[in-house]
Amino acid sequence: MFYEILxxxxxxxxxxxxxxEDNQIELLLKAALLSPSSRGIRPWEFIMIEDAKTLETLAGSKPHGAGFLKGAAVGIAIIAExxxxxxxxxxxxxxAAILLLMAEELGMGACWCQIRNRKYDEKSSASDFVRKTLQIPDKYxxxxxxGIGYPDEQKRPYVDQDLLYDKVHQGIFGRKRYEA
Ligand SMILES: Cc1cc2nc3c(=O)[nH]c(=O)nc-3n(C[C@H](O)[C@H](O)[C@H](O)COP(=O)(O)O)c2cc1C
Structure with missing residues:
Protein backbone atom coordinates (compact mmCIF):
# COMPACT_ATOMS: atom_id res chain seq x y z
CA MET A 1 0.00 0.00 0.00
CA PHE A 2 1.27 3.44 -0.93
CA TYR A 3 0.78 4.68 2.64
CA GLU A 4 3.33 2.09 3.80
CA ILE A 5 5.90 3.52 1.39
CA LEU A 6 5.21 7.00 2.72
CA GLU A 21 21.14 -1.86 -11.82
CA ASP A 22 20.43 -0.19 -15.18
CA ASN A 23 16.79 -1.29 -15.25
CA GLN A 24 16.25 0.26 -11.80
CA ILE A 25 17.81 3.51 -12.95
CA GLU A 26 15.46 3.50 -15.90
CA LEU A 27 12.51 3.12 -13.53
CA LEU A 28 13.73 6.07 -11.46
CA LEU A 29 13.96 8.23 -14.55
CA LYS A 30 10.58 7.11 -15.84
CA ALA A 31 9.05 8.06 -12.49
CA ALA A 32 10.63 11.51 -12.63
CA LEU A 33 9.45 12.04 -16.20
CA LEU A 34 5.89 11.15 -15.19
CA SER A 35 5.78 14.04 -12.70
CA PRO A 36 2.85 16.38 -13.04
CA SER A 37 3.62 20.00 -13.84
CA SER A 38 1.68 23.22 -14.09
CA ARG A 39 -0.07 23.49 -17.46
CA GLY A 40 1.82 20.35 -18.48
CA ILE A 41 4.82 22.46 -19.40
CA ARG A 42 7.31 20.03 -17.83
CA PRO A 43 10.04 22.67 -17.42
CA TRP A 44 12.35 20.27 -15.58
CA GLU A 45 15.37 18.41 -16.90
CA PHE A 46 17.40 15.77 -15.12
CA ILE A 47 21.12 15.13 -15.10
CA MET A 48 22.08 11.59 -14.12
CA ILE A 49 25.39 11.53 -12.34
CA GLU A 50 26.95 8.09 -11.94
CA ASP A 51 30.59 9.08 -11.86
CA ALA A 52 31.98 8.82 -8.30
CA LYS A 53 34.46 11.63 -8.82
CA THR A 54 31.74 14.03 -9.98
CA LEU A 55 29.57 13.06 -7.02
CA GLU A 56 32.50 13.80 -4.73
CA THR A 57 32.87 17.22 -6.32
CA LEU A 58 29.13 17.91 -5.91
CA ALA A 59 29.39 16.93 -2.24
CA GLY A 60 31.25 20.24 -1.89
CA SER A 61 28.42 22.32 -3.41
CA LYS A 62 27.68 23.92 -0.05
CA PRO A 63 29.29 23.85 3.38
CA HIS A 64 26.57 21.75 5.04
CA GLY A 65 24.12 19.13 3.88
CA ALA A 66 25.72 18.04 0.62
CA GLY A 67 28.46 15.73 1.93
CA PHE A 68 26.31 12.62 1.65
CA LEU A 69 26.42 12.87 -2.16
CA LYS A 70 29.97 11.52 -1.99
CA GLY A 71 28.82 8.03 -1.06
CA ALA A 72 25.72 7.88 -3.25
CA ALA A 73 25.57 5.44 -6.15
CA VAL A 74 23.89 8.07 -8.30
CA GLY A 75 22.88 11.66 -8.07
CA ILE A 76 20.08 13.17 -10.08
CA ALA A 77 20.30 16.92 -10.51
CA ILE A 78 16.91 18.49 -11.11
CA ILE A 79 17.14 21.67 -13.12
CA ALA A 80 14.73 23.90 -14.99
CA GLU A 81 14.84 26.57 -17.65
CA ALA A 96 12.15 15.48 -6.52
CA ALA A 97 9.51 14.11 -4.16
CA ILE A 98 8.50 11.48 -6.70
CA LEU A 99 12.11 10.39 -7.05
CA LEU A 100 12.44 10.01 -3.28
CA LEU A 101 9.33 7.85 -3.14
CA MET A 102 10.22 5.77 -6.20
CA ALA A 103 13.65 5.08 -4.68
CA GLU A 104 11.93 3.83 -1.53
CA GLU A 105 9.58 1.65 -3.55
CA LEU A 106 12.62 0.08 -5.27
CA GLY A 107 14.33 -0.72 -1.96
CA MET A 108 16.83 2.11 -2.21
CA GLY A 109 17.50 5.03 0.06
CA ALA A 110 17.64 8.65 -1.02
CA CYS A 111 18.02 12.17 0.24
CA TRP A 112 17.34 15.64 -1.14
CA CYS A 113 20.28 18.03 -1.37
CA GLN A 114 18.93 21.57 -1.65
CA ILE A 115 20.82 23.72 -4.16
CA ARG A 116 18.48 26.62 -5.02
CA ASN A 117 18.94 29.56 -2.62
CA ARG A 118 21.97 27.97 -0.99
CA LYS A 119 25.47 29.41 -0.91
CA TYR A 120 28.70 27.72 -1.94
CA ASP A 121 30.63 30.38 0.01
CA GLU A 122 30.28 34.05 0.94
CA LYS A 123 30.60 35.15 -2.66
CA SER A 124 29.01 32.49 -4.81
CA SER A 125 25.95 30.31 -4.93
CA ALA A 126 25.66 26.55 -4.78
CA SER A 127 23.76 26.78 -8.08
CA ASP A 128 26.74 28.42 -9.78
CA PHE A 129 29.01 25.70 -8.45
CA VAL A 130 26.72 22.92 -9.73
CA ARG A 131 26.19 24.70 -13.06
CA LYS A 132 29.94 24.90 -13.53
CA THR A 133 30.58 21.32 -12.44
CA LEU A 134 27.89 19.87 -14.71
CA GLN A 135 28.30 22.36 -17.60
CA ILE A 136 24.73 23.60 -17.27
CA PRO A 137 23.86 26.73 -19.32
CA ASP A 138 23.15 29.91 -17.32
CA LYS A 139 19.47 30.04 -18.26
CA TYR A 140 18.86 26.97 -16.08
CA GLY A 147 21.40 11.29 -3.91
CA ILE A 148 20.34 7.66 -4.25
CA GLY A 149 21.82 4.28 -3.41
CA TYR A 150 21.21 1.09 -1.50
CA PRO A 151 20.96 2.07 2.16
CA ASP A 152 23.75 1.49 4.64
CA GLU A 153 21.80 2.92 7.56
CA GLN A 154 18.46 1.99 9.00
CA LYS A 155 15.93 4.52 10.16
CA ARG A 156 12.75 3.92 12.01
CA PRO A 157 9.70 4.17 9.76
CA TYR A 158 7.16 6.79 10.73
CA VAL A 159 4.15 5.72 12.75
CA ASP A 160 0.79 7.43 13.11
CA GLN A 161 1.93 8.90 16.47
CA ASP A 162 4.47 11.02 14.57
CA LEU A 163 1.77 12.83 12.65
CA LEU A 164 1.20 16.48 13.58
CA TYR A 165 -2.56 16.43 13.64
CA ASP A 166 -2.68 19.96 15.08
CA LYS A 167 -1.61 21.18 11.63
CA VAL A 168 -5.04 20.28 10.32
CA HIS A 169 -7.88 22.80 10.62
CA GLN A 170 -11.50 21.95 10.11
CA GLY A 171 -13.51 24.20 7.84
CA ILE A 172 -11.96 27.45 9.04
CA PHE A 173 -8.55 28.33 10.36
CA GLY A 174 -8.15 27.63 14.04
CA ARG A 175 -10.95 25.12 14.41
CA LYS A 176 -9.42 21.81 15.37
CA ARG A 177 -10.27 18.67 13.47
CA TYR A 178 -8.46 16.46 15.98
CA GLU A 179 -8.39 16.74 19.75
CA ALA A 180 -4.92 16.57 21.36
C1 LIG B 1 13.14 20.96 0.41
C2 LIG B 1 14.07 20.02 1.17
C3 LIG B 1 15.41 20.33 1.24
C4 LIG B 1 16.28 19.46 1.90
N1 LIG B 1 17.62 19.73 1.87
C5 LIG B 1 18.47 18.86 2.43
C6 LIG B 1 19.87 19.07 2.29
O1 LIG B 1 20.34 20.00 1.65
N2 LIG B 1 20.70 18.16 2.88
C7 LIG B 1 20.23 17.08 3.59
O2 LIG B 1 21.04 16.31 4.10
N3 LIG B 1 18.90 16.86 3.73
C8 LIG B 1 18.01 17.71 3.15
N4 LIG B 1 16.67 17.47 3.23
C9 LIG B 1 16.16 16.31 3.98
C10 LIG B 1 15.50 16.76 5.29
O3 LIG B 1 16.49 17.13 6.22
C11 LIG B 1 14.63 15.60 5.83
O4 LIG B 1 13.61 15.31 4.89
C12 LIG B 1 14.00 15.94 7.18
O5 LIG B 1 14.97 16.09 8.17
C13 LIG B 1 12.99 14.87 7.62
O6 LIG B 1 13.60 13.59 7.69
P1 LIG B 1 13.05 12.37 6.82
O7 LIG B 1 13.27 12.71 5.35
O8 LIG B 1 13.85 11.18 7.25
O9 LIG B 1 11.58 12.22 7.08
C14 LIG B 1 15.79 18.30 2.55
C15 LIG B 1 14.42 18.01 2.48
C16 LIG B 1 13.58 18.84 1.77
C17 LIG B 1 12.12 18.48 1.65
Whole structure:
Protein backbone atom coordinates (compact mmCIF):
# COMPACT_ATOMS: atom_id res chain seq x y z
CA MET A 1 0.00 0.00 0.00
CA PHE A 2 1.27 3.44 -0.93
CA TYR A 3 0.78 4.68 2.64
CA GLU A 4 3.33 2.09 3.80
CA ILE A 5 5.90 3.52 1.39
CA LEU A 6 5.21 7.00 2.72
CA UNK A 7 5.79 5.80 6.28
CA UNK A 8 8.97 3.88 5.40
CA UNK A 9 10.60 6.69 3.45
CA UNK A 10 13.32 8.40 5.45
CA UNK A 11 16.27 10.50 4.37
CA UNK A 12 19.14 8.10 3.83
CA UNK A 13 22.62 9.60 3.73
CA UNK A 14 24.79 6.48 4.06
CA UNK A 15 24.94 4.12 1.13
CA UNK A 16 26.35 0.68 0.39
CA UNK A 17 29.19 0.45 -2.09
CA UNK A 18 26.84 -1.13 -4.61
CA UNK A 19 25.80 -0.02 -8.06
CA UNK A 20 22.18 0.47 -9.01
CA GLU A 21 21.14 -1.86 -11.82
CA ASP A 22 20.43 -0.19 -15.18
CA ASN A 23 16.79 -1.29 -15.25
CA GLN A 24 16.25 0.26 -11.80
CA ILE A 25 17.81 3.51 -12.95
CA GLU A 26 15.46 3.50 -15.90
CA LEU A 27 12.51 3.12 -13.53
CA LEU A 28 13.73 6.07 -11.46
CA LEU A 29 13.96 8.23 -14.55
CA LYS A 30 10.58 7.11 -15.84
CA ALA A 31 9.05 8.06 -12.49
CA ALA A 32 10.63 11.51 -12.63
CA LEU A 33 9.45 12.04 -16.20
CA LEU A 34 5.89 11.15 -15.19
CA SER A 35 5.78 14.04 -12.70
CA PRO A 36 2.85 16.38 -13.04
CA SER A 37 3.62 20.00 -13.84
CA SER A 38 1.68 23.22 -14.09
CA ARG A 39 -0.07 23.49 -17.46
CA GLY A 40 1.82 20.35 -18.48
CA ILE A 41 4.82 22.46 -19.40
CA ARG A 42 7.31 20.03 -17.83
CA PRO A 43 10.04 22.67 -17.42
CA TRP A 44 12.35 20.27 -15.58
CA GLU A 45 15.37 18.41 -16.90
CA PHE A 46 17.40 15.77 -15.12
CA ILE A 47 21.12 15.13 -15.10
CA MET A 48 22.08 11.59 -14.12
CA ILE A 49 25.39 11.53 -12.34
CA GLU A 50 26.95 8.09 -11.94
CA ASP A 51 30.59 9.08 -11.86
CA ALA A 52 31.98 8.82 -8.30
CA LYS A 53 34.46 11.63 -8.82
CA THR A 54 31.74 14.03 -9.98
CA LEU A 55 29.57 13.06 -7.02
CA GLU A 56 32.50 13.80 -4.73
CA THR A 57 32.87 17.22 -6.32
CA LEU A 58 29.13 17.91 -5.91
CA ALA A 59 29.39 16.93 -2.24
CA GLY A 60 31.25 20.24 -1.89
CA SER A 61 28.42 22.32 -3.41
CA LYS A 62 27.68 23.92 -0.05
CA PRO A 63 29.29 23.85 3.38
CA HIS A 64 26.57 21.75 5.04
CA GLY A 65 24.12 19.13 3.88
CA ALA A 66 25.72 18.04 0.62
CA GLY A 67 28.46 15.73 1.93
CA PHE A 68 26.31 12.62 1.65
CA LEU A 69 26.42 12.87 -2.16
CA LYS A 70 29.97 11.52 -1.99
CA GLY A 71 28.82 8.03 -1.06
CA ALA A 72 25.72 7.88 -3.25
CA ALA A 73 25.57 5.44 -6.15
CA VAL A 74 23.89 8.07 -8.30
CA GLY A 75 22.88 11.66 -8.07
CA ILE A 76 20.08 13.17 -10.08
CA ALA A 77 20.30 16.92 -10.51
CA ILE A 78 16.91 18.49 -11.11
CA ILE A 79 17.14 21.67 -13.12
CA ALA A 80 14.73 23.90 -14.99
CA GLU A 81 14.84 26.57 -17.65
CA UNK A 82 13.22 29.17 -15.46
CA UNK A 83 11.69 31.24 -18.29
CA UNK A 84 9.53 28.28 -19.28
CA UNK A 85 7.30 28.42 -16.23
CA UNK A 86 6.70 30.80 -13.33
CA UNK A 87 6.16 27.79 -11.07
CA UNK A 88 9.24 25.80 -11.99
CA UNK A 89 10.12 25.58 -8.28
CA UNK A 90 6.93 23.66 -7.59
CA UNK A 91 7.36 21.52 -10.70
CA UNK A 92 10.93 20.54 -9.90
CA UNK A 93 10.03 19.93 -6.25
CA UNK A 94 7.27 17.53 -7.22
CA UNK A 95 9.71 15.61 -9.43
CA ALA A 96 12.15 15.48 -6.52
CA ALA A 97 9.51 14.11 -4.16
CA ILE A 98 8.50 11.48 -6.70
CA LEU A 99 12.11 10.39 -7.05
CA LEU A 100 12.44 10.01 -3.28
CA LEU A 101 9.33 7.85 -3.14
CA MET A 102 10.22 5.77 -6.20
CA ALA A 103 13.65 5.08 -4.68
CA GLU A 104 11.93 3.83 -1.53
CA GLU A 105 9.58 1.65 -3.55
CA LEU A 106 12.62 0.08 -5.27
CA GLY A 107 14.33 -0.72 -1.96
CA MET A 108 16.83 2.11 -2.21
CA GLY A 109 17.50 5.03 0.06
CA ALA A 110 17.64 8.65 -1.02
CA CYS A 111 18.02 12.17 0.24
CA TRP A 112 17.34 15.64 -1.14
CA CYS A 113 20.28 18.03 -1.37
CA GLN A 114 18.93 21.57 -1.65
CA ILE A 115 20.82 23.72 -4.16
CA ARG A 116 18.48 26.62 -5.02
CA ASN A 117 18.94 29.56 -2.62
CA ARG A 118 21.97 27.97 -0.99
CA LYS A 119 25.47 29.41 -0.91
CA TYR A 120 28.70 27.72 -1.94
CA ASP A 121 30.63 30.38 0.01
CA GLU A 122 30.28 34.05 0.94
CA LYS A 123 30.60 35.15 -2.66
CA SER A 124 29.01 32.49 -4.81
CA SER A 125 25.95 30.31 -4.93
CA ALA A 126 25.66 26.55 -4.78
CA SER A 127 23.76 26.78 -8.08
CA ASP A 128 26.74 28.42 -9.78
CA PHE A 129 29.01 25.70 -8.45
CA VAL A 130 26.72 22.92 -9.73
CA ARG A 131 26.19 24.70 -13.06
CA LYS A 132 29.94 24.90 -13.53
CA THR A 133 30.58 21.32 -12.44
CA LEU A 134 27.89 19.87 -14.71
CA GLN A 135 28.30 22.36 -17.60
CA ILE A 136 24.73 23.60 -17.27
CA PRO A 137 23.86 26.73 -19.32
CA ASP A 138 23.15 29.91 -17.32
CA LYS A 139 19.47 30.04 -18.26
CA TYR A 140 18.86 26.97 -16.08
CA UNK A 141 18.42 27.04 -12.32
CA UNK A 142 19.31 24.06 -10.15
CA UNK A 143 16.65 23.08 -7.64
CA UNK A 144 18.22 20.07 -5.97
CA UNK A 145 20.35 16.99 -6.35
CA UNK A 146 18.80 13.75 -5.18
CA GLY A 147 21.40 11.29 -3.91
CA ILE A 148 20.34 7.66 -4.25
CA GLY A 149 21.82 4.28 -3.41
CA TYR A 150 21.21 1.09 -1.50
CA PRO A 151 20.96 2.07 2.16
CA ASP A 152 23.75 1.49 4.64
CA GLU A 153 21.80 2.92 7.56
CA GLN A 154 18.46 1.99 9.00
CA LYS A 155 15.93 4.52 10.16
CA ARG A 156 12.75 3.92 12.01
CA PRO A 157 9.70 4.17 9.76
CA TYR A 158 7.16 6.79 10.73
CA VAL A 159 4.15 5.72 12.75
CA ASP A 160 0.79 7.43 13.11
CA GLN A 161 1.93 8.90 16.47
CA ASP A 162 4.47 11.02 14.57
CA LEU A 163 1.77 12.83 12.65
CA LEU A 164 1.20 16.48 13.58
CA TYR A 165 -2.56 16.43 13.64
CA ASP A 166 -2.68 19.96 15.08
CA LYS A 167 -1.61 21.18 11.63
CA VAL A 168 -5.04 20.28 10.32
CA HIS A 169 -7.88 22.80 10.62
CA GLN A 170 -11.50 21.95 10.11
CA GLY A 171 -13.51 24.20 7.84
CA ILE A 172 -11.96 27.45 9.04
CA PHE A 173 -8.55 28.33 10.36
CA GLY A 174 -8.15 27.63 14.04
CA ARG A 175 -10.95 25.12 14.41
CA LYS A 176 -9.42 21.81 15.37
CA ARG A 177 -10.27 18.67 13.47
CA TYR A 178 -8.46 16.46 15.98
CA GLU A 179 -8.39 16.74 19.75
CA ALA A 180 -4.92 16.57 21.36
C1 LIG B 1 13.14 20.96 0.41
C2 LIG B 1 14.07 20.02 1.17
C3 LIG B 1 15.41 20.33 1.24
C4 LIG B 1 16.28 19.46 1.90
N1 LIG B 1 17.62 19.73 1.87
C5 LIG B 1 18.47 18.86 2.43
C6 LIG B 1 19.87 19.07 2.29
O1 LIG B 1 20.34 20.00 1.65
N2 LIG B 1 20.70 18.16 2.88
C7 LIG B 1 20.23 17.08 3.59
O2 LIG B 1 21.04 16.31 4.10
N3 LIG B 1 18.90 16.86 3.73
C8 LIG B 1 18.01 17.71 3.15
N4 LIG B 1 16.67 17.47 3.23
C9 LIG B 1 16.16 16.31 3.98
C10 LIG B 1 15.50 16.76 5.29
O3 LIG B 1 16.49 17.13 6.22
C11 LIG B 1 14.63 15.60 5.83
O4 LIG B 1 13.61 15.31 4.89
C12 LIG B 1 14.00 15.94 7.18
O5 LIG B 1 14.97 16.09 8.17
C13 LIG B 1 12.99 14.87 7.62
O6 LIG B 1 13.60 13.59 7.69
P1 LIG B 1 13.05 12.37 6.82
O7 LIG B 1 13.27 12.71 5.35
O8 LIG B 1 13.85 11.18 7.25
O9 LIG B 1 11.58 12.22 7.08
C14 LIG B 1 15.79 18.30 2.55
C15 LIG B 1 14.42 18.01 2.48
C16 LIG B 1 13.58 18.84 1.77
C17 LIG B 1 12.12 18.48 1.65
Missing amino acids: KRRRSIRKFQDREI TSKSDVWVEDTSIA EVEAII
